[in-house]
Amino acid sequence: MAYRYLFEQMVRRELRQKYKGSALGVLWYLINPLVLMGAYYLMFGVIFPAPSEDDYPLFLLVGLVVWVFFSQAVLSAAPSLLDQGALVRKARFPREAIPASVVTVQLVTFLALLALLTPITIAIRGTADLALLALPLILACLFAFVLGFALAVSVLHAYFRDVAPILSAALLPWFFLSPIFFDPSHLDRFSDETAALFVLEWVNPVAPFIVAIRDVIYGGALPALPVLLYVGVAAALVLAGGMALFRRMQGELAVVV
Amino acid sequence: MTPRRPALDEGVRPGEIVLEHASRAFSVKADRGRTLKEMLIGRRRAGGPAPVQALRDVSLHIQPGETVGMVGRNGAGKSSTLRVLAGIVPLNSGRVACGGQVVAQLELGAGFGRDFSGRENIFLNGALHGLQKEQIESRLDAIIGFSELGDFIDAPVATYSSGMFLRLGFSIAAHLDADVLLIDEVLAVGDEAFQRRCEARIAEQIAAGATLVLVSHDAALIERTCERLVVLDGGRKVFDGPVDEGMPFYHRLMGTAVTVPSPQ
Numbered sequence: 001m002a003y004r005y006l007f008e009q010m011v012r013r014e015l016r017q018k019y020k021g022s023a024l025g026v027l028w029y030l031i032n033p034l035v036l037m038g039a040y041y042l043m044f045g046v047i048f049p050a051p052s053e054d055d056y057p058l059f060l061l062v063g064l065v066v067w068v069f070f071s072q073a074v075l076s077a078a079p080s081l082l083d084q085g086a087l088v089r090k091a092r093f094p095r096e097a098i099p100a101s102v103v104t105v106q107l108v109t110f111l112a113l114l115a116l117l118t119p120i121t122i123a124i125r126g127t128a129d130l131a132l133l134a135l136p137l138i139l140a141c142l143f144a145f146v147l148g149f150a151l152a153v154s155v156l157h158a159y160f161r162d163v164a165p166i167l168s169a170a171l172l173p174w175f176f177l178s179p180i181f182f183d184p185s186h187l188d189r190f191s192d193e194t195a196a197l198f199v200l201e202w203v204n205p206v207a208p209f210i211v212a213i214r215d216v217i218y219g220g221a222l223p224a225l226p227v228l229l230y231v232g233v234a235a236a237l238v239l240a241g242g243m244a245l246f247r248r249m250q251g252e253l254a255v256v257v
Numbered sequence: 258m259t260p261r262r263p264a265l266d267e268g269v270r271p272g273e274i275v276l277e278h279a280s281r282a283f284s285v286k287a288d289r290g291r292t293l294k295e296m297l298i299g300r301r302r303a304g305g306p307a308p309v310q311a312l313r314d315v316s317l318h319i320q321p322g323e324t325v326g327m328v329g330r331n332g333a334g335k336s337s338t339l340r341v342l343a344g345i346v347p348l349n350s351g352r353v354a355c356g357g358q359v360v361a362q363l364e365l366g367a368g369f370g371r372d373f374s375g376r377e378n379i380f381l382n383g384a385l386h387g388l389q390k391e392q393i394e395s396r397l398d399a400i401i402g403f404s405e406l407g408d409f410i411d412a413p414v415a416t417y418s419s420g421m422f423l424r425l426g427f428s429i430a431a432h433l434d435a436d437v438l439l440i441d442e443v444l445a446v447g448d449e450a451f452q453r454r455c456e457a458r459i460a461e462q463i464a465a466g467a468t469l470v471l472v473s474h475d476a477a478l479i480e481r482t483c484e485r486l487v488v489l490d491g492g493r494k495v496f497d498g499p500v501d502e503g504m505p506f507y508h509r510l511m512g513t514a515v516t517v518p519s520p521q
Contacts (some may be wrong), residue, residue, distance in 0.1 A: 002387045005389045005390050006384035006385055010381075016370075016372065017372065020372055086364075089367070091345070091361070091367060092343055092359070251347045254346050
């Protein structure tokens with residue numbers, strides 16, 4: 001990996017530019033999910049009680065941090081090649097480094113949040129279990145999935161400038177359809193509508209990642225085998241697809257950005 | 258990430274440059290990106306200027322250690338040729354191969370992080386050329402010394418004057434152990450003393466065996482630095498030979514291009 005050091009430098013640069021000039025700096029990454037959690041707890045825990053999960057704030061938080069990682073990573077990766085246009089036009093280096101460094105920066109903050117949230121959740125819910133050993137593997141799959149998605153989105157956006165706006169419009173309904181506030185299998189209303197349930201659980205590729213991570217941290221159990229399989233296959237497919245698309249389309253990048 | 262070091266292209270020695278029947282056109286529409294609508298309907302907007310043919314069937318074979326000046330009018334295809342040689346822009350047809358470590362100085366300081374200090378930017382820029390941390394550290398003193406930035410090296414690049422910015426950019430590029438040096442009109446850097454040192458530094462690299470391709474409008478600079486001259490016109494190669502024969506050709510070309518009203 002001749003460009004390992006370049007990648008390291010770009011991650012450092014991203015991190016630095018993110019926190020520059022903000023008084024609370026890294027704390028914002030903690031505050032954002034907490035504010036979201038408070039708002040949704042108010043909405044779905046108090047005002048319109050959803051199918052109640054125990055320790056609902058923790059249930060919400062685990063799903064939220066996964067979602068925030070996914071959405072922030074792809075949203076910031078989308079314009080990344082255009083933002084670094086000066087580099088792309090004037091230097092030759094593996095352009096994958098640009099979206100990959102953006103995703104890695106988000107991963108760092110996500111892992112930091114998770115490192116705070118996991119022990120708290122386990123302590124409160126008593127979910128210390130050997131299943132935790134599977135967590136690194138699931139997180140690696142999540143990273144691969146997000147990276148593949150981000151590679152595709154970034155190179156597509158460089159050619160078709162509608163991609164980022166479409167993505168940010170799609171992320172909101174996508175968020176509400178993701179199993180963040182609810183556990184799909186606890187939705188009584190859908191218990192006899194298997195099609196709707198199937199869509200909620202399996203058509204949304206982010207859902208199994210949320211479910212798997214929540215099963216381990218919040219539920220203290222290994223995710224069901226189909227979920228684990230889905231997570232592994234989705235990670236491999238999306239990463240391979242994203243890399244292939246990026247390689248195919250990157251030739252003209254210096255001309256289009 | 259692809260471990261794609263700008264390493265030896267296939268079939269060429271370090272420092273060797275091959276361009277075979279190279280052609281490349283650029284769209285000159287104001288909005289270069291395509292919209293999704295166009296993609297979905299499957300056609301591009303009609304109208305607007307036709308694509309500009311920047312390179313038309315250019316063939317060029319440069320041996321390791323040669324020094325080649327490239328001249329021509331604005332828009333003759335000089336910068337496009339360099340961007341093709343640097344591997345930044347692909348060809349529409351033809352073949353390009355550049356052997357060894359290619360260092361392109363197309364724009365000094367491209368990719369500097371403005372909030373970062375000069376020192377940090379040296380590491381960032383070195384990494385961009387595929388160097389590892391240790392390799393950059395071993396050149397750090399030489400780069401800082403050459404740039405004459407002194408204590409400013411630890412100040413953010415945003416506080417630099419444009420001359421300081423360019424000096425740092427040149428200093429980094431000049432210490433990368435290039436096999437092929439591609440330089441586009443960037444030697445008008447800093448004051449005269451620094452320009453002389455730039456030329457001297459390039460001469461050192463040539464003496465060490467580097468191949469030089471220099472694009473400039475400064476005929477005197479090219480005569481001092483290069484032995485071979487390539488004249489481009491309208492994307493075609495119209496002269497390729499020794500610089501002392503090429504310069505009169507180039508001046509004639511430029512002279513005939515301007516219609517001088519003859520005194521009657």
